[in-house]
Amino acid sequence: MLMITGATGALGKLVTARLADREDVVVGTRTPGPGGRRVDFDDPSSLDFTGVDTLLVISAGAAEDDVVAARHEAVISAAEKAGVGHLVYTSLSGDGDHLTYALAHRWTERRLRRSTLNWTVLRNGLYAEFLAAIAAPGPDGTIAAPLGDGRLAAVAREDLADVAVRVATDPAPHAGRTYELVGEQPLGGADLARALGGRYEPGTLAATREAITAAGQALPFQVPMLLSTYSAIAGGFLDGTGIENNQLRALLGRAPRNALDVYAKTVRG
DSSP, rough: OOOEESTHHHHHHHHHHTTTTTEEEEEEEOOOOOTOOOOOOOGGGGGTTTTTTEEEEEEEOSOHHHHHHHHHHHHHHHHHTOOOSSSEEEEEEEGGGSTHHHHHHHHHHHHTTTSEEEEEEEEEBBHHHHHHHHHOOOOEEEEOOOOOOOOOBBBBBBHHHHHHHHHHHHHHTTTTTTEEESSSEEEEHHHHHHHOOEEEEOOOHHHHHHHHHTTTTTTTHHHHHHHHHHHHHHTTTTSSSSSSSHHHHHHHHOOOOOOOHHHHHHHHH
């Protein structure tokens, strides 16, 4: 049996859609539908992985580091107790250590390495779709995101779903492996603007922080997450040059989707 957790998120939905016709796949969510199983990372009593051969753990979502670490500890411990054969975890690309949300991923990777489980870590780069959210043009077509002259090796979420399915459905060859999965075409603000026929006039981090705070849609801990993302891109840390062995193309078995096209399509809706 293959169980997928975090299946209600954007990546999880793509993964489960690709496996919808398989009878040996079970979806674990807080409010499961027919054929699903209740899996709530905040309720250890729900973490029953009996009979699970492979567990695909899609990261527990944005929260404070101690919350995410506690969730992942509960899942890994429950998997060990149940004798799960293999755990596949979606992490963050190795060049992302300057991001404030990297710590919980690295903690989880370390916990897996000292677990009793067979494991595989998928170090996902930042999504092209996410770039569309943080660097969308304003009403006049101007992209003002504070990306400076930096670039992001963005990757299509669908490509990462394809890799996750490939590894989770045949995990044995990937045991003990950590795969870097970033885009091959780093994108800068000027590239994004040209794709949309607009302009790129990068703002400042201070102005962006003020705008995010004023909008009132981000939780307090999410503000530094977003600002660290802009800073890391502008500083040149996420352009892919820090990744020594990008395995995206090899695991896809084809060329990755064009991240700039994905960005533009997402912005245009």
